[in-house]
Amino acid sequence: MSVDSAQLADDLRRAASISRFLARMLDSRPWLADRLLASLAQPLDRDAMEAFLDERGTDEPRLRASLRHLRTWVICHVMVRDLAGRADLAEVTGAMSLLAEVAIRRAEEVLRAGLVARYGAPLSQTGWEQELLVVGMGKLGGRELNVSSDIDLIFIYPEDGNTGGNKVISNFEFFERLGKQLIQALAEVTEHGQVFRVDMRLRPNGDSGPLVCSFDMLENYFITQGREWERYAWIKARVLAGERYHELEQIARPFVFRKYLDYGSINAMRALHAQIRREVARRDRVHNIKLGPGGIREIEFAAQVFQLIRGGRELELQVRPTLKVLALLGERGILAPRVVAELAEAYDFLRRLEHRLQYLDDAQTHDLPTNDEDRGRIVRAMNFPDWSALMEVVDRHRTAVSRHFDHVFGDPSEEAHTLDSMWASAGDVEHAAPILERLGYADPAAAARRLAALHSSTRYQQLPNHIRSRLDALMPRVVEVAAATPGPDDTLSRCLDLIEAISRRGAYLALLQQYPQALRRVADLVGASRWAAQYLTRHPILLDELLDDRNLHTAPDWDGLRARLRETLESFEPDMERQMDVMREQHHAQVFRLLTQDIAGLLTVEKLADHLSALADLMLELAVPLVWRKIKTRHRDAPKFAVIAYGKLGGKELGYASDLDLVFLFDDAPETGEVYARLAQRLNTWLSSQTAAGILFETDLRLRPNGDAGLLVTSVESFRQYQLESAWVWEHQALTRARFAAGDAAIGAAFDDIRCDVLRLPRDLATLRADVLAMRRKMSDAHAGKSPLFDLKHDAGGLVDVEFLVQYFVLGHAHENPQLTGNLGNIALLRIAGEIGLIPADLAARCGDSYRLLRRLQHRQRLNGQPSRVAPEEVGAARAPVKALWASIFGDAPDDGN
Secondary structure, three states, X not given: OOHHHHHHHHHHHHHHHHXXXXXXXXXXXXXXXXXXXXXXXXXXXXHHHHHHHXXXXXXXXXXXXXXXXXXXXXXXXXXXXXXXXXXXXXXXXXXXXXXXXXXXXXXXXXXXXXXXXXXXXXXXXXXXXOOXXXXXXXXXXXXXXXXXXXXXXXXXXXXXXXXXXXXXXEHHHHHHHHHHHHHHHXXXXXXOEOOOOEEOOOOOOHHHOOOEEEHHHHHHXXXXXXXXXXXXXXXXXXXXXXXXXXXXXHHHHXXXXXXXXXXXXXXXXXXHHHHHHHHHHHOOOOOEOOOOOOOHHHHHHHHHHHHHXXXXXXXXXXXXXXXXXXXXXXXXXXXXXXXXXXXXXXXXXXXXXXXXXXXXXXXXXXXXXXXHHHHHHHHHHOOOOOHHHHHHHHHXXXXXXXXXXXXXXXXXXXXOOXXXXXXXOOOOHHHHHHHHHHHOOOOHHHHHHHHHHHHOOHHHHOOOXXXXXXXXXXXXXXXXXXXXXXXXXXXXXXXXXXXXXXXXXHHHHXXXXXXXXXXXXXXXXXXXXXXXXXXXXXXHHHHHHHHOOHHHHXXXXXXXXXXXXXXXXXXXXXXXXXXXXXXXXXXXHHHHHXXXXXXOXXXXXXXXXXXXXXXXXXXXXXXXXXXXXXXXXXXXXXXXXXXXXXXXXXXOOXXXXXXXXXXXXXXXXXXXXXXHHHHHHHHHHHHHOOEOOEOOOOEEOOOOOOHHHOOOEEEHHHHHHHHHHOOOHHHHHHHOOOEEEEEOXXXXXXXXXXXXXXXOOOOOHXXXXXXXXXXXXXXXXXXXXXXXXXXXXXXXXXXXXXXXXXXXXXXXXXXXXXXXXXXXXXXXXXXXXXXXXXXXXXXXXXXXXXXXXXXXXXXXXXXXXXXOEEOHHHHHHHHHHHHHHHHHHHOOOOOOOO
């Protein structure tokens, strides 16, 4: 006997000394020992199990015996390898799950053939043969099956109809008979034992429902009667037999995974777990490592509640194995890495302990033993010196699990709040006002009236009871967190605007109720910026972003976002509506992350504009091919089409609410112009349409050749000809801030060549000066106002003056100084103008500083929902160099009264 064989024999003897079940099997099944010694060196796979059944035979007379012999071999094989340290948890649970799949499929094939021989094949009303889909639930669905587990199954068939044989029965009756025979083949206890206990209680209506149901019956059940705990159960549903599983997934997925974030799931899961805990306590099963405190079920709940909450939006979370879910939650920052590590370690340990409890007698138990003999066997199986040492580790894991579970599922609203009575009597303004005054509100009477208006509103009174109770628990905390901000009155007002907007969306109320830190961040955010408050109120789905601390400190990963978003969009093809919503949701989320960093003072205005411009480019890049696919008359796989950005996007100075100035070019056969016009129109619609998720961008297409009177899309050659022969000076000014943004890169390169050629045309400086000055006066007249405040953009010495000066330098001097054609931004181009001697370098630097300050002030005003006007004295020093430079080039600027 070789050394390896001797070691395997030792492994087998040691396992038999621990497991009474294995010892009994070796004594009663003479064939088993040799079979094990021949296979223990490596894991079992599907081929090995199928070969075993083929060898034993699985015609109807031999089916039951062969399946039971297979089960004996597999569980003993797994047990020996596990106890010898040769198999990890994944191998053990994977092998048992595979055993169930092989047994179910073989039994279904054999038993179906017998029924077909008697009744004919089950057919739809249109004559298509029907099949039974066997759905594995629970741990079987997740490929996490215990060694002595029962299996949870649901039987589904696609369509109603009748069999096609001489003795006709309905499809329902056919599959009901097949289901009953299948259960019996697996669960009947014979002289060879049983394969698996079968539990059918997860089917629609449980024990009171039919054994099998059609797709239509299942879908109707989900819509009309499906309960929260069934959503949880269906997370792990997996078709084990049957080819039409994609159709079943399409029925089940909308029931399990909501389209939007579903924080209401926490309350439902909390209630379900409370029910389980009460049952455990009633049965005095505190030492049950599955259902007791800190047990396996709590780890599963903590992982799967986030699947219910987020799985509809984050498709990656629609996976089944618990450890994979935990890893994904850690990667996304939903759970802290330390939490994930502790839960994963506890899960592995408790599952391995669970298996060793079941190895003793092949019993479905999760209770720690109370007698010394069994404790001694478990201690040896777990490789611990004694029972106390084992229990120390068990207790450590269960304590950690309980702590993390309570953090996820703890109900912050269970504890009474000191302001509960104030909110309950909010209609009494005289009672509430002194309380609000003590909290620091500047105008407590106004705040009290606002609270009273909400409390007495029809909207509040008509809320369903479960939603109103969430709102009642939340409101005292809203008043409290608003009082802790620098401007309590404004913060409370903006918070109440948000609360009123989401008051009928229980999931959002549940999020703020469940996560006090999110509520505090909402208060800080809306208190700091009126624009942020309005943005959040329009897009409350973004509340979820406030839960992840990383959003405040992590720089955007545009390449990663591009890859993830492209994959997500592909998964929804050809659902255009969902793709449009996904792009809007992702865009809003990224803007909101930048907004939180901006308000926290972590971004300069320039850096923010770079990020917003990069995000817009990314969205355009992804939208073009998606829209192209929707063009039925398209003649090539990828369009010869490009998006050219002008204005704020072209200059990479995009703001939160900036629209996109776009021009569309194509470079294809002239007769394809109509196809590209359709692409341009649909792309514009894709970007600017209002959907359930809002809009992506406001767009402006008037900078195309000939403006509104021109074609929506222009050929590259026509664009070149227009720019060189027909364009106005103001169009060349606009071209200084234009760049390729998305689409065909070759067209982008051609555009760059045209742009440089146009900008470098020799121009008479006197004529150019007059044209630019005339355009500036025209713009000034259009925005003339009588406000004593200074308009940061349009008044003399403001942003537009700087832009016009830079455009003049580019158009007037680029033919001699090609470095001026770079799309580098106004500050960099001013610096270059100073370096090459067009203007004094120190004046150029001071004008650049002024431009930076004016943009920062404009950004501040917009964040607070204010017009871009400030007191003249606030910008006097900044205007001076700009006006001086303007005067040196153009003479006095148009009088603006400032």
